Amino acid sequence: MRIIDPSFEIINRPNGAEVLRHLEICGRVCYKSEDAMTNESAEKLIRHMLERGHESPIEHFTVSVRIICDRGVSHEWVRHRIASFSQESTRYCNYSKAKFGSELTFIRPYFAKVGSELYANWESAMRSAEKAYFEMLDLGAKPEDARSVLPNSLKTEFICTMNLREWRHFFKLRCALAAHPAMREISVPLLGEFREMMPVLFGDI
Numbered sequence: 001m002r003i004i005d006p007s008f009e010i011i012n013r014p015n016g017a018e019v020l021r022h023l024e025i026c027g028r029v030c031y032k033s034e035d036a037m038t039n040e041s042a043e044k045l046i047r048h049m050l051e052r053g054h055e056s057p058i059e060h061f062t063v064s065v066r067i068i069c070d071r072g073v074s075h076e077w078v079r080h081r082i083a084s085f086s087q088e089s090t091r092y093c094n095y096s097k098a099k100f101g102s103e104l105t106f107i108r109p110y111f112a113k114v115g116s117e118l119y120a121n122w123e124s125a126m127r128s129a130e131k132a133y134f135e136m137l138d139l140g141a142k143p144e145d146a147r148s149v150l151p152n153s154l155k156t157e158f159i160c161t162m163n164l165r166e167w168r169h170f171f172k173l174r175c176a177l178a179a180h181p182a183m184r185e186i187s188v189p190l191l192g193e194f195r196e197m198m199p200v201l202f203g204d205i
Contacts, residue, residue: 001130002105006185009066016198019061020046027057043200059163066159070107072152073182082166087158091144096137104130105155110181171205
């Protein structure tokens with residue numbers, strides 16, 4: 001059994017200036033103001049559109065992120081409608097195979113300190129789930145059937161692609177104090193990365 005922390009990786013990290021210029025081209029079509037483009041005009045236009053709530057032009061650029069989290073949290077991610085997801089399949093992945101280390105991987109719980117009684121109880125439950133999973137495989141169950149004993153803490157990996165407007169919507173919901181703490185473990189530092197890459201588009205969130 002392996003226990004890891006949740007993580008993320010932006011797999012098509014954009015150049016902020018290039019993104020602004022791309023979005024400016026898209027946005028100026030609405031006003032037919034292409035003749036007003038200069039080397040410094042993109043940021044001003046994008047800020048103006050966001051202030052007015054005119055966000056449809058920023059749908060013309062997408063960012064893809066690789067997320068590693070537990071299965072339970074992944075269910076919250078995939079509820080976002082205007083997005084594309086490709087997720088690790090417990091139906092087709094046989095975790096008894098060498099490429100998985102012949103073990104299950106779980107996400108460390110945010111709510112229990114390592115060494116505490118609560119953590120020990122969680123860890124014991126994960127070991128029991130792993131034991132039951134491998135015993136079912138040994139008894140002839142297919143991975144798609146043995147997965148029925150896998151808990152929400154099981155590690156999963158997926159790629160999430162959203163346009164910039166939807167990323168703004170995502171961060172407003174998932175970085176809020178009312179969001180699930182396990183979601184905030186990823187969404188808050190991820191927002192920090194987006195702010196660094198594209199401050200004009202995400203600095204106000």
